[in-house]
Amino acid sequence: VKIEPGDRKTGRQGSISPSLPVITLLTDFGTADYYVGAVKGAILSVNPSAVLVDLTHEIPPQDVAEGAFTLLAAYKTFPAGTIHVAVVDPGVGSTRRPIIVSANEQFFVGPDNGLFTYIYDREPSHRIFHVTAERYFRREVSTTFHGRDIFAPVAAALSTGVPLEEFGAEITDEVRLPSLETPLRIIHIDHFGNCATNITRDRSPSEIVVKGRTISEFREFYGAGAGESLFAIWGSAGFLEISVNGGSAAQVLGIKRGDPVNIR
Amino acid sequence: VKIEPGDRKTGRQGSISPSLPVITLLTDFGTADYYVGAVKGAILSVNPSAVLVDLTHEIPPQDVAEGAFTLLAAYKTFPAGTIHVAVVDPGVGSTRRPIIVSANEQFFVGPDNGLFTYIYDREPSHRIFHVTAERYFRREVSTTFHGRDIFAPVAAALSTGVPLEEFGAEITDEVRLPSLETPLRIIHIDHFGNCATNITRDRSPSEIVVKGRTISEFREFYGAGAGESLFAIWGSAGFLEISVNGGSAAQVLGIKRGDPVNIR
Amino acid sequence: VKIEPGDRKTGRQGSISPSLPVITLLTDFGTADYYVGAVKGAILSVNPSAVLVDLTHEIPPQDVAEGAFTLLAAYKTFPAGTIHVAVVDPGVGSTRRPIIVSANEQFFVGPDNGLFTYIYDREPSHRIFHVTAERYFRREVSTTFHGRDIFAPVAAALSTGVPLEEFGAEITDEVRLPSLETPLRIIHIDHFGNCATNITRDRSPSEIVVKGRTISEFREFYGAGAGESLFAIWGSAGFLEISVNGGSAAQVLGIKRGDPVNIR
Numbered sequence: 001v002k003i004e005p006g007d008r009k010t011g012r013q014g015s016i017s018p019s020l021p022v023i024t025l026l027t028d029f030g031t032a033d034y035y036v037g038a039v040k041g042a043i044l045s046v047n048p049s050a051v052l053v054d055l056t057h058e059i060p061p062q063d064v065a066e067g068a069f070t071l072l073a074a075y076k077t078f079p080a081g082t083i084h085v086a087v088v089d090p091g092v093g094s095t096r097r098p099i100i101v102s103a104n105e106q107f108f109v110g111p112d113n114g115l116f117t118y119i120y121d122r123e124p125s126h127r128i129f130h131v132t133a134e135r136y137f138r139r140e141v142s143t144t145f146h147g148r149d150i151f152a153p154v155a156a157a158l159s160t161g162v163p164l165e166e167f168g169a170e171i172t173d174e175v176r177l178p179s180l181e182t183p184l185r186i187i188h189i190d191h192f193g194n195c196a197t198n199i200t201r202d203r204s205p206s207e208i209v210v211k212g213r214t215i216s217e218f219r220e221f222y223g224a225g226a227g228e229s230l231f232a233i234w235g236s237a238g239f240l241e242i243s244v245n246g247g248s249a250a251q252v253l254g255i256k257r258g259d260p261v262n263i264r
Numbered sequence: 265v266k267i268e269p270g271d272r273k274t275g276r277q278g279s280i281s282p283s284l285p286v287i288t289l290l291t292d293f294g295t296a297d298y299y300v301g302a303v304k305g306a307i308l309s310v311n312p313s314a315v316l317v318d319l320t321h322e323i324p325p326q327d328v329a330e331g332a333f334t335l336l337a338a339y340k341t342f343p344a345g346t347i348h349v350a351v352v353d354p355g356v357g358s359t360r361r362p363i364i365v366s367a368n369e370q371f372f373v374g375p376d377n378g379l380f381t382y383i384y385d386r387e388p389s390h391r392i393f394h395v396t397a398e399r400y401f402r403r404e405v406s407t408t409f410h411g412r413d414i415f416a417p418v419a420a421a422l423s424t425g426v427p428l429e430e431f432g433a434e435i436t437d438e439v440r441l442p443s444l445e446t447p448l449r450i451i452h453i454d455h456f457g458n459c460a461t462n463i464t465r466d467r468s469p470s471e472i473v474v475k476g477r478t479i480s481e482f483r484e485f486y487g488a489g490a491g492e493s494l495f496a497i498w499g500s501a502g503f504l505e506i507s508v509n510g511g512s513a514a515q516v517l518g519i520k521r522g523d524p525v526n527i528r
Numbered sequence: 529v530k531i532e533p534g535d536r537k538t539g540r541q542g543s544i545s546p547s548l549p550v551i552t553l554l555t556d557f558g559t560a561d562y563y564v565g566a567v568k569g570a571i572l573s574v575n576p577s578a579v580l581v582d583l584t585h586e587i588p589p590q591d592v593a594e595g596a597f598t599l600l601a602a603y604k605t606f607p608a609g610t611i612h613v614a615v616v617d618p619g620v621g622s623t624r625r626p627i628i629v630s631a632n633e634q635f636f637v638g639p640d641n642g643l644f645t646y647i648y649d650r651e652p653s654h655r656i657f658h659v660t661a662e663r664y665f666r667r668e669v670s671t672t673f674h675g676r677d678i679f680a681p682v683a684a685a686l687s688t689g690v691p692l693e694e695f696g697a698e699i700t701d702e703v704r705l706p707s708l709e710t711p712l713r714i715i716h717i718d719h720f721g722n723c724a725t726n727i728t729r730d731r732s733p734s735e736i737v738v739k740g741r742t743i744s745e746f747r748e749f750y751g752a753g754a755g756e757s758l759f760a761i762w763g764s765a766g767f768l769e770i771s772v773n774g775g776s777a778a779q780v781l782g783i784k785r786g787d788p789v790n791i792r
Contacts, residue, residue, distance in 0.1 A: 020312055024301065030719030031295075031559075034601035034765065037552065037583035041605030044581070048548055048607060052581065053308070053316065055301035061720055062774065073298035077305030077412060079312060090774065093749020143749040145764035148605060191294030192325050221357020221407040236409035237298065246326065246354070284576055288565065295559075317572070317580065319565035337562035341569030341676060343576060455558030456589050485621020485671040500673035501562065510590065510618065 021159035022082040023050045026071055027147060028059040029087070038148045039085070042138060046156030055084070062090040064114050065177055066257070069188050071108070072118040072180075073237040080105035085147075085155045086115050093143035098131040098150050099174070100158065100167055109155040111146070114177035121180065132168035184261045186210070187239070193248020194233075197261045199240040205263035208232050208242065211253045215242060228252060285423035286346040287314045290335055291411060292323040293351070302412045303349070306402060310420030319348070326354040328378050329441055330521070333452050335372070336382040336444075337501040344369035349411075349419045350379050357407035362395040362414050363438070364422065364431055373419040375410070378441035385444065396432035448525045450474070451503070457512020458497075461525045463504040469527035472496055472506065475517045479506060492516060549687035550610040551578045554599055555675060556587040557615070566676045567613070570666060574684030583612070590618040592642050593705055594785070597716050599636070600646040600708075601765040608633035613675075613683045614643050621671035626659040626678050627702070628686065628695055637683040639674070642705035649708065660696035712789045714738070715767070721776020722761075725789045727768040733791035736760055736770065739781045743770060756780060 023043055029035040036057055043050050055074050059067040067088035075084060089096075089111045101108040101116050103126035108116050112130070120126055131150070134141075136157040141149040154167065180187065180198055188196040199205055208215040217231040228244055230252065235241040243249045250256075287307055293299040300321055307314050319338050323331040331352035339348060353360075353375045365372040365380050367390035372380050376394070384390055395414070398405075400421040405413040418431060444451065444462050452460040463469055472479045481495040492508055494516065499505035507513045514520075551571055557563040564585055571578050583602050587595040595616035603612060617624075617639045629636040629644050631654035636644050640658070648654055659678070662669075664685040669677040682695065708715065708726050716724040727733055736743045745759040756772055758780065763769040771777045778784075 022308055022312070024305075026301075031582075032584055032586035033716075033718045034583065034598045035719075037554075037581065037598075037602040038605045038764075040581050041552075041602065041607070041610070044550055044579070044610075045605060045607045048550070048579075051308070051312075053301065053304050054295075055298065056296055058296035070298045070301075074301040074305065077302045077309060079305070079309045082305070082308075091751040094751040096751075142762075142764045144761060148764065188297075190297045191299075223355040223358040223360075233408060234406075236302075236406045236412065286572055286576070288569075290565075315572070315576075317565065317568050318559075319562065320560055322560035334562045334565075338565040338569065341566045341573060343569070343573045346569070346572075452561075454561045454563075487619040487622040487624075497672060498670075500566075500670045500676065 020049060020051050021047070022053055022078060023155055023159055024053045024055050024078065024082060024084045025057070026055040026059065026067060026084065026086045027057045027088065028061050028063065028067065029057045029147070031057050035145070035147065038145070039087075039152045042148045042152035043156045046153050047159050050156060050159050059088050062088060064088050064090070066188070068115050068118050068177060069180070071115070072122065075104070075106060075119065078106060083107040083109060083155050083159055085151050086110040087147040087151055088115055089113065089146065092146050096175075097171075098146065098154070099171070100129045100131055100154070100164060102127045102129075102164055107155075107158060109151050109158065112175050114175045116174075117177040118180050120174070120176065127164070128171050128174050129164055130168045130171045133166060136162070136167065184263065186255055186257050186259045186261060189250045189255070189257055193244070193250040194235065195242040195249050195253065195255055196235055196237065196239045197241065199261070199263060200238060201234065203263060205232075205240065207264040208240070209262040209264070210242060211255055211259065213253065219243075284313060284315050285311070286317060286342060287419055287423055288317045288319050288342065288346060288348045289321070290319040290323065290331060290348065290350040291321045291352065292325050292327065292331065293321045293411070295321050299409070299411065302409070303351075303416045306412045306416035307420040310417050311423050314420060314423050323352050326352060328352050328354070330452070332379050332382050332441060333444070335379070336386065339368070339370060339383065342370060347371040347373060347419050347423055349415050350374040351411040351415055352379055353377065353410065356410050360439075361435075362410065362418065363435070364393045364395055364418070364428060366391045366393075366428055371419075371422060373415050373422065376439050378439050380438075381441040382444050384438070384440065391428070392435050392438050393428055394432045394435045397430060400426070400431065448527065450519055450521050450523045450525060453514045453519070453521055457508070457514040458499065459506040459513050459517065459519055460499055460501065460503045461505065463525065463527060464502060465498065467527060469496075469504065471528040472504070473526040473528070474506060475519055475523065477517065548577060548579050549575070550581055550606060551683055551687055552581045552583050552606065552610060552612045553585070554583040554587065554595060554602075554612065554614045555585045555616065556589050556591065556595065557585045557675070559585050563673070563675065566673070567615075567680045570676045570680035571684045574681050575687050578684060578687050587616050590616060592616050592618070594716070596643050596646050596705060597708070599643070600650065601716075603632070603634060603647065606634060611635040611637060611683050611687055613679050614638040615675040615679055616643055617641065617674065620674050624703075625699075626674065626682070627699070628657045628659055628682070628692060630655045630657075630692055635683075635686060637679050637686065640703050642703050644702075645705040646708050648702070648704065655692070656699050656702050657692055658696045658699045661694060664690070664695065712791065714783055714785050714787045714789060717778045717783070717785055721772070721778040722763065723770040723777050723781065723783055724763055724765065724767045725769065727789070727791060728766060729762065731791060733760075733768065735792040736768070737790040737792070738770060739783055739787065741781065
């Protein structure tokens with residue numbers, strides 16, 4: 001089934017709202033500078049009906065893998081037709097390609113640097129287009145801010161119903177990050193100090209070993225814990241997490257993203 | 265008068281906009297993770313016309329009282345029909361109840377853990393409903409992320425006009441925090457270092473004693489001060505604040521939330 | 529040409545959307561308190577159709593010059609008819625005037641303390657109105673929170689089509705900051721550590737001297753660098769920036785805003 005942005009269906013309610021296309025933003029821009037505002041203005045100048053949603057702007061600077069994980073964890077809740085603009089882009093201005101990905105009846109706009117790797121893996125019937133149609137760019141394109149000058153206006157044009165094929169040719173030699181599946185490791189530490197691993201339910205682990213500690217207690221929810229004892233819990237993104245009740249497991253363990261994990 | 269979300273009246277202008285229901289979000293999720301994005305997607309998947317407004321996502325982790333204060337200070341400016349989703353939820357996954365509160369022609373959706381205490385106090389004619397109708401939840405409900413799986417879709421369903429009674433039975437044994445009225449104390453320290461007390465105008469204080477310092481100067485506005493002298497000022501949420509001109513009173517006093525205050 | 533807010537044209541697409549006026553917010557409120565939420569509620573209570581866009585709320589407290597720079601760097605991407613509410617307002621409650629500026633077919637609402645200086649310089653045909661019509665204020669105006677009580681409802685009234693002249697008399701004795709053009713200096717340090725100077729292309733510099741270091745390498749884009757060597761690059765706001773590849777030039781140089789820069 002080929003879905004155009006205007007055809008967005010909206011979950012259980014079944015209503016259709018082609019006039020209010022959702023465009024999400026995920027960047028490493030932070031929120032103190034003018035960058036996010038400039039991107040939003042550039043989108044609204046092309047499509048004033050776009051509904052803008054911030055996923056986050058706090059991806060660590062130039063950390064493509066962290067951006068890829070956050071996008072993976074968030075995209076599923078959005079309605080069909082949603083356009084996700086993702087800009088973690090250390091290669092801005094170089095020859096890396098701007099792309100649009102079509103997957104899961106949603107769209108992803110950003111640089112071809114691996115940012116969409118986990119979407120490719122999760123959605124095998126994705127299609128990828130190399131954006132070359134400069135008529136959808138801003139009039140003057142800088143070499144330092146393609147978020148504003150290329151990705152924003154392209155996403156906005158897409159949201160007005162421009163067909164995917166208009167933006168450029170389909171490609172199959174996309175850049176990919178190393179797999180999220182191996183080796184077993186910490187892939188994300190959240191605001192509360194919960195440590196997400198890349199362990200999925202099909203591995204049926206009974207014990208986790210990390211930083212010399214063996215964790216064999218599995219809990220159903222955070223509130224059940226007491227004291228500082230570490231426990232494992234199936235997190236909301238589908239991965240096993242290591243947590244401690246009312247505190248930061250990351251702090252207790254002195255852990256950082258990328259640290260190895262073993263299971264038994 | 266019973267107000268349904270679709271009947272929203274909008275302040276002085278008197279216009280009605282049932283097609284653009286406002287849904288605000290207040291959480292302790294921070295803005296670096298995928299959590300806020302996932303909640304917004306879950307709302308827009310049920311009601312793509314919802315107008316999403318972030319109150320804040322920087323409530324200190326699991327600090328229900330701080331969340332309750334911020335909600336109290338912000339809700340009054342919103343139009344009738346607004347739905348406030350508040351998620352500071354250390355008991356997620358346990359037996360604590362999801363609730364909807366109807367008060368001041370607005371709605372509040374979140375956990376029954378005291379987060380709405382100050383709304384109950386301020387709006388005596390509130391009503392509280394225990395949300396049990398699982399048909400309004402997401403298809404699979406996790407034990408760790410009810411913001412996404414219960415509160416977001418329930419608020420979105422409410423915004424489409426589902427009557428309150430459809431979500432569950434009315435209750436009167438809600439959980440409440442200790443009173444905001446006594447003992448006299450610092451209840452909030454803001455971004456500028458202003459220290460809000462829980463002293464209201466009816467107490468007519470002439471002097472404030474805090475941290476061994478006696479403050480007897482009352483000012484009309486911040487700009488009037490000079491140097492580092494401390495002064496008292498009636499803050500915008502209706503509480504007496506302790507401030508210092510062009511600096512942080514919290515820093516000058518070495519104060520923290522909960523510290524006691526006396527008046528004369 | 530006199531443009532009313534309702535007449536917004538929207539860039540290349542040429543469509544008109546008078547029913548979705550864009551109102552942006554730039555403040556020094558931070559995002560942890562109730563302030564931003566209260567402002568948004570106050571706007572939506574007057575015009576529920578307003579499309580709210582956060583530029584930033586992380587202007588350093590009371591730093592009018594930084595707010596002025598960020599506004600300058602962001603406003604150009606927004607569609608005609610956009611209303612920018614800017615509140616960096618150390619003089620709140622004093623006699624400083626609330627104003628509306630009309631410039632570049634956009635509008636700017638905030639205090640008359642220099643916050644719009646760089647807009648005046650960039651848009652010579654601007655007009656400035658002293659807002660005195662209290663009927664557009666909130667019913668009770670505090671002395672500490674004009675963002676909520678004056679600027680928000682005035683901007684919202686403007687977005688519903690109230691003519692500029694209704695708000696008060698035109699003025700020409702506005703407050704201005706010192707020029708952005710001289711002396712040559714660092715005017716902004718961004719989230720990535722890039723250091724923006726106030727050097728524009730018409731100065732055709734061949735070397736930059738800053739903190740005793742001479743920078744003679746000019747690059748086209750960030751990705752081209754290697755190691756810690758400093759280079760100059762034309763930034764996306766039209767100013768020359770000093771950068772280092774994959775790191776923070778501000779950290780490498782130990783630089784802060786206001787530090788002098790020389791060119792050859």
